[in-house]
Amino acid sequence: MKIIDVRTIPFAIPYRKPLHFASGHIDVADNVLVEVVTEDGITGVAEAPPRPYTYGETQVSIVHVINAVFGPAVTGVSLLAREQVRERLSRTVGNPTAKAAIDMAMWDAWGKMIGAPVHEMLGGYTDRLQVSHMLGFAEPAAMAEEALRMRDEFGITSFKIKVGRRPIGLDLAVCRAIHDAIGREAELYLDGNRGWTAAEAARVMRELADLNLSRVEELCPADDVLARHWLVKQCPIPFVADESAPTPADATRELLAGAANALSIKTARTGFSGSLRVAHLAEGLGVPTVIGNQIDGQIGSACSLAFGVSQRSTAREAAELSNYLDMSDDLLTEPLRITAGSMRVRPGPGLGIEVDQDKLDHYRTDR
Ligand code: MUC
Ligand code: MG
Structure with a gap:
């Protein structure tokens, strides 16, 4: 049950009705889909939303910090060793949504592995x-x-x-x-x-x-x-x-x-x-x-x-x-x-959700 890969897929889905608030506005969901893959072939998912006006992260920074720093840091660690992962991620300050997405994708993968809902x-x-x-x-x-x-x-x-x-x-x-x-x-x-x-x-x-x-x-x-x-x-x-x-x-x-x-x-x-x-x-x-x-x-x-x-x-x-x-x-x-x-909540293991691969192919921005 070791983690063998952490994948990042940036995508962009426009808002039909943009949201404006005092610190910024959102017109496009330019989030990053994060996938944690285990040696048994299980993939856990979560998404990281860049909020530069709140945390300083951008879509580019989330993809980069996961690909260059966090992914390599957690590869080889057991899916169950969340405290190990937390300690390794905490060596880099900031980047809260990138770290959070890895954590949640690990829980989703763990739930899928044991057949239990995360909630x-x-x-x-x-x-x-x-x-x-x-x-x-x-x-x-x-x-x-x-x-x-x-x-x-x-x-x-x-x-x-x-x-x-x-x-x-x-x-x-x-x-x-x-x-x-x-x-x-x-x-x-x-x-x-x-x-x-x-x-x-x-x-x-x-x-x-x-x-x-x-x-x-x-x-x-x-x-x-x-x-x-x-x-x-x-x-x-x-x-x-x-x-x-x-x-x-x-x-x-x-x-x-x-x-x-x-x-x-x-x-x-x-x-x-x-x-x-x-x-x-x-x-x-x-x-x-x-x-x-x-x-x-x-x-x-x-x-x-x-x-x-x-x-x-x-x-x-x-x-x-x-x-x-x-x-x-x-x-x-x-x-x-x-x-x-x-x-x-949906029944089903992990988060009980499934990503539509056709939609992901359509909205991903890295190809
Ligand atoms: C909220 O509750 O503030 C707007 C900026 C942000 O970081 O989150 C949203 C909603
Ligand atoms: Mg608020």
Whole structure:
């Protein structure tokens, strides 16, 4: 059960509806399919999404670091020796989505090897999650209309509203329009991707006090250390650390510094092994977690789902699993499905997904 190869296949699938947010935008899913191959002929898969504005990685850098550094470092190691692999990958700093994809592909291969689903191997708490949809920047009426469409078509009633624009008035109008359109039974929360100052964020919180928001995320930069602490201290709802807490150590620092009191878990950056560490850290510290979306395709969303259902703590909140719907196509033979506002894990070993080789041939960019 030794790893004999780690393959990288870059691809590009356009978004039908590009996503814009305070730190960047996505028009094309220019992800990297990562395959871990074992000596028994088993192939585990995962995908790495380049997010240069969040982690500094690009599609080219992900392919290069895996082909030149990580692949050779893990070749010959047992598929079961995840701690060995972690130690070897950690000799290179950064590159979180490249490392995470290797980890998740190893879990997929392990599941296929023993005939067990990854979500059960991780903890097997439940088999479905409520879905939350992320609404990217647009005019108020368009964002409200998208929320209604997601509710009517998929039964989704939880929405992350992207905010962080200046002046703050446009986002205030957006939040109010969505709230008025969808009513108080829906869950609404905000993600600023560090776009505002703490003072702007505090003003927004005061102006939207009647909207019954469930939480807020990264409204201002965590690097504005004292201002962020000041903001979090006066915030009456959970303040989620996302890009400021990409590792367990970062999460610990941010929580202890009072820069957040909840954590976003993204398998795209911590894989399954690191996400377990973050989830258990959060549980030990008594802070809530939410399954976030790295603007994942269907492979990445299947990974988020597998992890989210595996733990009691991550199954509690609606998980951000639906933004692959904005892509014009994807790579799975059987697309993911959202029904009555929830997504259910597939039966079958590993991640329970299969890559469509014709689609991969069509969208890969290395030939
Ligand atoms: C999110 O939750 O912030 C946007 C940037 C990023 O790194 O992730 C997305 C979604
Ligand atoms: Mg976020």
